[in-house]
Amino acid sequence: MGRVGHMDKNTVVIAMKDIVKKFGDFVANDHINLTVYKGEVHAILGENGAGKSTLMNVLYGLYRPTSGQIEVKGKAVSISSPGHAIELGIGMVHQHFMLVQPFTVTENIVLGMEPKKGLMVDLKEARRKVVELSERYHMKVDPDARIEDISVGMQQRVEILKVLYRGADILILDEPTASLTPQEISELIEIIGHLTADGKSVILITHKLKEIKAAADTCTIIRQGKYISTVDVSEVNENELASMMVGRDVAFQVEKKPLVPGEVVLEVRDLKGKDYRGVQILKGLNLSVRQGEIVGLAGVDGNGQTEFVEILTGLRKADSGEVRIHGKDVFNASPKACFDSGITSIPADRQKYGLVLDFSVAENLILQKFHTSEFSSHGILKRDKIESHARELIEKFDVRPSGCENRPAGTLSGGNQQKVIIAREITNNSELLIAVNPTRGLDVGAIEFVHRYLVEQRNKNKAVLLVSFELDEIMSLSDRIEVIFDGHISGSVAGKDADENELGLMMAGGAVRG
Amino acid sequence: MDKKKGILQGNAFYTLLSILVGFFVGAILLFLAGISPGEAYGQLFEGVFGNLKNIVWAFIYASPLIFTGLSVAFSFKTGVFNIGAEGQFVVGSLAACAVGILVKLPPALHIPLCMLSAVAAGAVWGSVVGLLKVKRGINEVLSFIMFNWIAYYFSNYAVNLQILHKEGGGEATKDILDSASIVFPDVIRDFLGKNRNANFGFLLAAAAAVLIWFIIRKTTLGYKLRAVGYNNYAAQYGGINSDRAVMTAMAISGGLAGLGGAVQLMGMSMRISQFASQESYGFQGITVALIAGSNPIGCIFSGLFYGAMKYGGTKLSLVDAPSEVVDIIMGTIIFFIAISHVLRNLILSRKGGKA
């Protein structure tokens, strides 16, 4: 694709040798090697739970390796803390955000390295620097917004800016694109290009093979904690990468049998509402979803889809309009009332809404149903039932490691956390399943799996509303695609007629407004 | 090797370590004050374990502390910080006192009624703070502290009400009626080293601890409260009414502290005296909860430990050591427990690096 590499094969900046990391008896990294050169973009590929984040946490000083050596710029080091890693020029953007929620964007970015005026933090100067940085790298952020109020996409940009602000020359990006829109992803890839041209090195973890092809020079593949190989990206294609990673061939397309949509399940009329800042974001949205169809809601982040889903699930109040499930009014109902009338959702922010990280996997799997007679009687939890329920779902949805029902959900790898949520929401078997970026952070094997489950819901005559930034995902699954732009539906096409360019144009507001 | 690591990871190890450090720091201070640490600690130990009667005293001292410890531990588990156990303890004690003096009933009814009033008073005291937090967004720590003072002055006011006040002067209420006393019958007291204040308090406290453990771990109520405590957003998303959960948690937590007040009154003090300063049962409950790592069963043991220290501390004057040494030791222990997770990470990462 005409990408220009900047890799300097003579200068090794990172050499990790024979790294082993154990958690108790569990071996998360089993003799892994990694060599990164100056100016290189080095991708790391592996299934959910393969040990990628663990390896990077070792490099960033968060975990001590059980054994193995690390050299940074030719010097053997023992990285004792993130602070030490930053001194060595290593910066990391984590898979899950590590931002201080009540602080503003500016405060988060400069945290620990604040510009000072005398003894005081010079917030004006800090703000100026943040704005300058975000403009330089074309990353739109609102410097004054509080983290708890901004979208997942913007939080991710804040994380990236934070590392850039610290002037790292080796950047670890752990699934940075998982929540970005396609446009933002190509922008990020451009930024990565500028960084490497500048002599910086980037370690990129992503499950998206396309991105590896577009952005990386080299790719190291890990499978179940073991080092498999390191390949020159220009010499392999996506299918080869996928099968190296999973150890088998992967199907990229799901079979869908033709189906006639049935009764209307979800009916939304003229919905209006505000976002966290009180700005009108939904401006009269109309949408319906029927039994036996997957409706894809495509759109650029920030056009109201987040707020729309929050309203449907009872987490946000709308100003006016109508929301009905099978004719029953659920406008501004509580989360419980929404759930009881047949709405479940796979939320966009899995660690905020989807999981109680300190709860065990088993406890998380009964979040909406702990009080039902299936899992409790007379207010006492049925522990055996809860555990066997968990074991069943862990097995069925391939949550790894198997037998994790009593582990805190927070110790699972990111992709496996997502699988726990998906297992829970799909088995709720509700009339309407709202899936927001359901495959975010999943490996290609797991994506195939989730797609099959979404289609299965549709085939069981349920309604599915798929909200995703992945156009590919929307196009391959949806029976009908609705485009959201500026708070209303700006266009609609049948899934089979969809064309990527046309959709892109509609998403940018280029279509005729109905 | 692995086993050793297990111990190093466990909380118990750090708690014991912190206790040792606490005694060590106490020893240094005693030494600097010109008192022989060996003698003082000997006195402390002797004071508690010297004879059966003294051991029973430690249990008596422990009972109210176990209750306030449970109150705080329960609040921690559900994501609020009940620094108001002090005030809930006072109003509970006052309610039990009023009912104990004014109502005439046979013991089988009088005792439960006193205790229920104490639970209700403590629960209301906690819930009002919960209500302010939920409805008005007022930080619970601030209102708890205010409510502690309100309870303090209210109690001092009530002590002087004619209908409660002791006849013939003194700065205290009348004694509660015998039908409201939870002191053991004579036979049992004779058996327990003739301790005249031996009472049912500890048994109640232990039962309450088991009940709270059960509620937290085994019931849907506990599930709900923990979910809200750990992640309010996910709990709401899961359909749990988090406002109601916070209110419930505060009411239960307050009720426990209130019951502690009743136990102290009905088993030990028998009357309420005018306070010269806050009695600190609630604040000591924070220490008890922290040493127990917020585990309800653990509160039984940490409550006993604190009770023994408190009782033993009263004997320190015999060797001219100030009983405040006990407070210093307890404070040091808490300090080290609080930083023990830092210590743990240090030790474990050292080991991890070599292993």
Ligand SMILES: Nc1ncnc2c1ncn2[C@@H]1O[C@H](COP(=O)(O)OP(=O)(O)OP(=O)(O)O)[C@@H](O)[C@H]1O
């Ligand atoms: N702190 C921990 N304690 C125990 N086990 C852990 C811990 N952190 C990670 N693991 C386990 O180690 C394995 C590797 O996890 P890791 O997060 O490195 O996976 P990953 O390759 O980043 O996966 P994903 O693509 O899903 O993010 C998983 O099985 C996980 O459950």
Ligand SMILES: [Mg+2]
């Ligand atoms: Mg990961």
